[in-house]
Amino acid sequence: MQDHAPDSFRFAGMVTEWRGPAPFHFVPVPSELVQELREAARGYSYGWGVIPADVVVSAATGARAAYATSLFPREGGFLVPLKDKPRRFLEVTLGNEVFIVLTLRRGPASAAVMLVR
Secondary structure, eight states: OOOOOOOOEEEEEEEEEEESSSSSEEOOOOOHHOOOOOHTTTOOOOOOEEEEEEEEEEETTTTTEEEEEEEEEEEEEEEEEEOHHHHHHHTTTTTEEEEEEEEESSSSOOOEEEEEE
């Protein structure tokens, strides 16, 4: 059992890449949180299994970025997209560890990105 609000999750993870038409960077949700996240997300998904969320990503430098996104289902788990602007600001690359706080969200996302050093 995780020590968090029912719609909020905290974890560390490594930045990975998935190559589609263009490379995309993600942080996989740890396997031990997937079932709990799936249960908490009932009613949040708007189709295709994606789950809207607000995320705060912290780098080893202490810099943080906050933005709205949607978790992607992938191979039985979920991927947290790491948007390019925050990723560059945080100076994180493939294989770097980041700390994620994600909160499930209902309703439309904001396009705002907050960056803090």
